[in-house]
Amino acid sequence: MSADASIPANTTAPRPPDTRALLLFALVACLFIGTGFAQSWNTALTIFNMGLVSAIMALGVNMQWGYAGLFNVGVMGFVALGGLAAVLVSMPPVGGAWAAGGVRVLLGLVLGAATIVAAILAWSRLPPGRMRGIAMIVILVSGFFLYRAVFDAGVAAVEAVDPAATGYLGGLGLPVILAWPVGGLLAAGAAWIIGKTALGLRSDYLAIATLGIAEIIIAVLKNEDWLARGVKNVTGIPRPVPYEVDLQRSEGFVAFAERIGADPVTFSSIMVKLSYAGLFIIVLIGLIWLAEKALNSPWGRMMRAIRDNETAAEAMGKDVKARHLQVFILGSAVCGLAGAMMTTLDSQLVPGTYQPLRFTFLVWVMVIVGGSGNNWGAVLGGFLIWWLWIMVEPLGLGLMRGITAGMPEGSWLRDHLIDSAAYMRLFTMGLILLLVLRFSPRGLIPER
């Protein structure tokens, strides 16, 4: 007993409860509950579910920016990779497409990858000199043509198989929950490639590199029909929770709904949303627990030390580049996980909806407003900013209606103002970001 007491417990000492944080979380809870009363519980739950996903994205970005000071503006790309994972894991395989050219497509991809590996090997193994450059270029050029020759025919064959309904290879037909970690893995892989090249250079370069990879990932999703049907979208991704119709058909459910005096149709939709919320909350709590453990461990202290003074940390023998790569991959994986969850929630992958303002920069607003370096802050920012993002639109419309009330019906200015109210949200987000950055730069719940 006395031996236990003598161990210094400063690393795990319980902190005094942070009243400010509690109050802020209570306020955000009130916003959601208020939406439930003022509009409908269905709406409130829809916003809440996306709020949960946003909070996880914000956690991922917070790992990179808050712990390590890495500036990743390619969140959208990692989120989209997660969405792709949901399709690749859960959709049933398209047998016809596999028979027509599936193997050929895979072979093409392997050839492409092999070309790049061979080029890298040539560069690192051959002695420096002119021969090395020529060898690498020869490998790349001949590999590219070989890859295109094999790959293009396969793609054409796959995309010709019933293009209106499928026209892609389909997925593995596994439960969609499995797609969540797979989404994280896909995003981690992309992050590894980016991190290997752009980390260790100026922070601005990482920003541009991530911006670029995100655009390219979206371009791939939009144009590679064999992969996930491109702009034709994949719909009807299997759910991890029951369908509303099935609930409404089940006698037990209808009896239960009547017993609590609810309309079975509305209640079934609320139940489905609640089940999603339950799954997401489990993931979010697990991540927060892990993130808090990590942040308060020696690893977390090392990360913050590197962030605050790279030179000093390097002098202490810390491998700054390797640690940066590690945390960059981790954060991106969390974003990928959130992306897979979001696509599961939507039951569809629509590449056209991935907009950098919505999926990259809005997440940044969440982290900065919530409090960079603080996991709870990022989560709070995720919920609060997502709620605002949804609510500013009707509020802006109401405001515009108020402003234009005195104008004559059908006037050009009136119509224009009311039509443009939707863009108020971009302006509001910019304003919030600038105000917080200026007057409360450490965010609503600052790092301790």
Next chain:
Amino acid sequence: MDVLNAFVALLNFVIIPATAYGAQLALGALGVTLIYGILRFSNFAHGDTMAFGAMVTILVTWGMQSAGITLGPLPTALLALPVGIAVTGLLVLATDRVVYRFYRTQKAKPIIFVIASIGVMFLLNGIVRFIIGVDDQRFADGERFIISARTFRELTGLDEGLAFRTTQGITIVVAVIAVALLFWFLNRTRTGKAMRAFSDNEDLALLSGINPERVVVITWLIVAALATTAGVLYGLDKSFKPFTYFQLLLPIFASAIVGGLGNPLGAILGGFLIAFSEVGVTYAFRKVVTYLAPGDWQPDGLLQLLSTDYKFAVSFGILLIVLLFRPTGIMKGKSI
């Protein structure tokens, strides 16, 4: 073998469009590089500054058109451009006064400026969409072609036509004038020299009595002029759509970094390098090769290395190669 027709096809589909696009990218990249050299941060709001300037110019153009003022064969937008530059200049000065100056006096880290510029980007995005909407706007008027494909065919008797659009010609001419003015300013005037000194070594410049706030104001004004010009030229040449301007951020940054951030000559070089690779890699060379091939032989495929949807991948690829092998850019960056 028909070298002449092959060359005309290449000129028509690759060289002329890429030169015009390269000029637009170079003007954009010059703005980014100047901000980087003087204020020392990557301005993410640059694409939206371009969109804002173009929007103001479009509105003024429409006003002029409805008032019956035109430039004859040239697009009216050229007449409206100075107004666009002036309004954009006021806007960037206002953002500097309200947003960036605070962080400058605080000597905040560059990354804080970048985040602030993201906030400004959101604001401008909202303003532009609020005023002009998200749709495509066309505002080019006047003569459409300097040489149309038909006239060229009749003139030369070649099978292949060459269309040289007025907007492409104007882009190139205006870009050359703008760049010449900029370099004259940076190299010959006292203020320009002060800017270069400030970019080279801030402390030394301060010691020699250069007023930093004045340098900053002039930089912003030049950047507003460059951004508006680039935005209007791009809009004339293609069409004006706010989202495309946001997407231009990637090739513009790629141009500036490839050329060497902070180096104006590098920005121009980078702009043309990116433009030529983008157009060259995404152009289907089937026609050119058919002309060059002996006899009636025709290639089976389109001979297109990448589909046009992947044009971002080209700027990105070049960026990665430069970052891997020469991180400071082709021309040494970080000073004007």
